[in-house]
Amino acid sequence: MPKLWNETIEAHRTAVRDAILDTTMALVSEHGLLSVTMSRIAKEVGIGRATLYKYFPDVEAILLAEHDRRVASQLEHLHAVKSGGGDPGRQLEQVLLIHAMMVNEHHDSVIASVMHQGGSRGHQEAFLQDLLQQAADAGVIRTDMPAEELAKFCLNALSAASQAPSHAAVKRLVQLTLDGLRKPEPAG
Structure with missing residues (x-):
C-alpha cells in the first residue's frame, strides 16, 4: 500500500x-x-x-486507555521539564509540583479509580528515580538513601495531594516533600 x-x-x-x-x-x-x-x-x-x-x-479497557493517555501527556510534560536543563533542584521541584497538582485535580475522577492499574506507577517511579539520582549526583539532595527509595517516598507523600483543599496546600505539601529530600545536617 x-x-x-x-x-x-x-x-x-x-x-x-x-x-x-x-x-x-x-x-x-x-x-x-x-x-x-x-x-x-x-x-x-x-x-x-x-x-x-x-x-x-469493554468499558474498563477504555478507562484504562484514557488513563494511559493522561499519564503519557503528564510524562511528556515532565520530560520537557527534565530535558530543559538547568538546576537539578529546580527541575525536581517543578516535576514534584506538576505531579502533585495532577493528583489533586484528578483525585475524584474515574481515572483516579484506575490510577494504579497497568504500569503507570512503575513509569512514574522510574522517571522520578532518574531525576532524583541526577539531583543526588549534583549534590542537591541527600545521598544516604537510594534513589529508588526516595522515589517511592515522593510518590507516596504526594498522594496526599488528593486531599489537599487548595493549590496553596499542594505547594506546601511539595515543599514538605522537598524538605525530606534535603541532605541531613552533619551531627554535631
Whole structure:
C-alpha cells in the first residue's frame, strides 16, 4: 500500500480512538460510570458496536486507555521539564509540583479509580528515580538513601495531594516533600 494510504488509515484510527475516549469520559462525567455501556458509547461516537469492539473489549479497557493517555501527556510534560536543563533542584521541584497538582485535580475522577492499574506507577517511579539520582549526583539532595527509595517516598507523600483543599496546600505539601529530600545536617 502507498505510504499516504497507510498514514491516512492510521490517522483515521487515531481519530476514532480519540473520539471513543473523549465520548466515554463525557458520558461518565454526565451520567456516572455505571450507566455507561458499550452500546451507548458506540451510538454517541457514531460507530457500530462491532467497530467499537475492534478498538476496545469493554468499558474498563477504555478507562484504562484514557488513563494511559493522561499519564503519557503528564510524562511528556515532565520530560520537557527534565530535558530543559538547568538546576537539578529546580527541575525536581517543578516535576514534584506538576505531579502533585495532577493528583489533586484528578483525585475524584474515574481515572483516579484506575490510577494504579497497568504500569503507570512503575513509569512514574522510574522517571522520578532518574531525576532524583541526577539531583543526588549534583549534590542537591541527600545521598544516604537510594534513589529508588526516595522515589517511592515522593510518590507516596504526594498522594496526599488528593486531599489537599487548595493549590496553596499542594505547594506546601511539595515543599514538605522537598524538605525530606534535603541532605541531613552533619551531627554535631
